[in-house]
Amino acid sequence: DDEESPSEAPNPVSLETVKTRSNQQLHGDEWTELLELDSSSESDRGSSSDDEEEEEEGIGAGDVTTPLTEFLSFKQEAALGKPLAATEKDMPGKLPVSPLISVMSHLISFLEHYSQMQRLQEKALEYRAKLRQEESRRKKQLRVLKRAYRQRMRDKLNLIENLEGIICEQQNIMEKLHNGMKVSSACSLYNTSPVSPTGIHRLVESVNALQGERTKLREEIVDLKQEVEDREKEKQQLACSFHLQIQELKERIQGREEELNQLRTETGVTDSEKRIQNLTVENEGLKQSLSVTQGLLQQLSTISTQPSIILVKENEDLRTKVHHLESSLQEKVEKLMHLEGQIDVLQWRKEEEVRRLDDSIRGLQLSLDTERMRPVDIQYVTKTVEVESPVILKSLAEAEDRNQGLVEQLSSQTERCQRLEDQFRGSEALTTGLRLKISAYESEIEKLKEELLQEISHLEAQKEEAIKEASECSEQHLHQLREQFSGVQMRLTTLQPVLKNMKTNYNSLRSQVRNFSEFYETAIKEARRQISVAVAEVSDANRDLLEKYHQEMLLRKKYHEQLVELKGNIRVLCRVKPITEQEREEGATATAVTTDLHDDTRLLVSYKGKERSFELDKVFLPLATQEEVFQEIEPLVMSCINGYNVCIFAYGQTGSGKTYTMEGSPESPGINQQALRALFKEMEVREDLWKYSVTLSMVEIYNEVIRDLLGKDSQEKLDIKLHPDGSGQLHVPGLTSVEVSSFRRLKKVLLLGRKNRATHCTNMNERSSRSHALLTVTITGTDLTTGTQTSGKLNLVDLAGSERVWKSGAEGERLKEAQNINKSLLALGEVIQALRAKQGHVPFRNSKLTYLLQDSLGKGNKTVMMVQISPLEKNVGETVCSLKFAQRVCKVELGPATRKIDSVTQLEL
């Protein structure tokens, strides 16, 4: 529509021409229009008329001589007095015209030109208006077209969406079908059906193609049906004609037979007659074969010939074959007819011959009857019969051969027909199978469609129900809300007067508060003034009190230390283990150890018939509780917080209650837990004036090897070294030292150490009996007022069993263990002895245990030896040994304990 014929095109004036012609006359919008049209006019320029172009060029050319210029030049020349060369030149041979006339004529021509120019301008304006109209028309058309196009696009999109929906449905159906059926090459097309949305177009194409194919196939099937019906009709017609022909042949043969029979009855059997009989028999055979062929044809006609897509070609072949068969049958029938004709001729000849013979016989008989027939004539007749008979026989033999050939051909044709029939049946079976499958598919699709529709209807019903329920619910809710709203409104109306009252009350309260705040401010100012006065007064008194408190504390410490010193810096306590239930059941007797109820420092042991008396710092009876034991050593333990090193040993034979005394049980905790609890308690009391940090380490000494019980690897062997800072202090490199802030945390660390000790021993009791467990608590305190620092150490040692295993003839590992235990305990004894004797050299390094405890065992430290003894008769030997050791230690005098404090504090003390 956009393209217009040249005849309908607007005025093809070129843009350049218009520009040059009336550049100043054109407005801005006109220019834009022209510029827009420039491109279109460019194309149309070629089709513009030549005349108009010439006109435009004539008007636009500035250098062409116009009448006005001519006149002006003439006038100029006249003024200058020049000869009118131009006029003379223009009109040669004419008289010179007066200048006025010439000017007038020029003027007239100029006016003419001018009017012409005006006309042209009007024309141009007209064209322009037309152009505008045309353009608006085109724009409108374009808009309409655009709208239509958009509508079409929308329709197409909707169509595509619908198609996609249908395709999706089909895809689902096909998928279901695929799951159910896995046959047919047609299905294989669907097997490739894409599930991904990107393959939808491919699916659309394939489904469309399939649908197209299906419709094509249906059409083809219909055509083929029609064709087959036509062919069947033709076949039936042909069969009918065959039938008729055969009937005719039959009738004719029958006629001939009858005739022959008549002849036979009339003339008797001759050789030629025999031949004729044979021929008749052959004819009979032929007839039979014909009837067979006829039957086949009938069968063929009765066979259902509904075609299928796959068998179209085969049907074609069959048709052509049938056609060939029909034509060959036709030929054979023709041949048969020809043969019949020959037979007729022969019959006729024979009849003629017979007639002639009859006539001659009759004549001969007549002559014989009348005048006796002559033998020469008889011979002649016989000869003629004999001469003619071979000819007849030969022709009959030929006919027989032909008949034979025909019979063979017929049999081969019959076989071919049979084969074709078989093929046809096979193809028919295939067709029916395919048809059944197609019908099954169709029924399946129908079923699925029905199911889908049922599902959709069911869903719709559900949806409606849900909507109904929702609407009912929302209505109820709305109703409730409305009721609530009305209730709230009612309450609001009732509350409004209350609110008014409250407002008035609030206003009065506000004014009261404002007044109160002012009063409060003045009161606070007064209080502050009074407090500052009081503080000034109190601070002087406080300073005195603080000083008194410090002095009191120092005195308390002093007296405490004096008390400890009075008691002795090495204290040997003895604890007699009670008899356990198990021991009682075993019938153990406890008559070896007796205690003095009036003297808690004496102990009597009857050993080897003698009664030995042992004097110790204190003897705890079997009924003594854990608390009682701790109370006795508490002052010593507490001195640790003041910067003293304290060592508490549990010594005794295996099973004498060392671990019980040191660690205790969850129900009745031993010295370790009680000591630490008391220390933390004291630290809490002092926290206003002192700041403490507590670190903990746990080691096990087994077979003279130190192992860290709090380290990551409790199997790692540690060693004792001098501190690298040159202080002469000992330290164990790699030993884990855990800082604990509370007693609860400390308990956890203790549990961890005990667990680590348990992990690397097969038998806890066995191992604990032969190893020393050392728990070291280091307490560092800082006096917050003076800045003085103290550092005390509490060593809690659960020693290995002191029994003399090595004496009982132990061997191997057991002997080595016993030797090591003995060595360390002996070393401990030697150290204590050296200290007692105030020897210059104390052999701390003789065992790992004494070396490790060097800074806690030496002079100026505090030591508690808790000797555990068993009251049982059987253990009396070990009990005596333990007590002897204790007695030795008891005699050691460590001298006054020294406190680990800096010089400033020492001067104060």
Ligand SMILES: Nc1ncnc2c1ncn2[C@@H]1O[C@H](COP(=O)(O)OP(=O)(O)OP(=O)(O)O)[C@@H](O)[C@H]1O
């Ligand atoms: N004073 C006591 N009161 C009640 N039971 C005790 C007391 N002393 C020890 N026992 C019990 O006696 C048993 C042996 O005690 P314990 O294990 O403490 O001996 P031990 O000397 O540490 O032995 P080992 O050297 O093999 O470690 C434990 O079952 C313990 O509970």
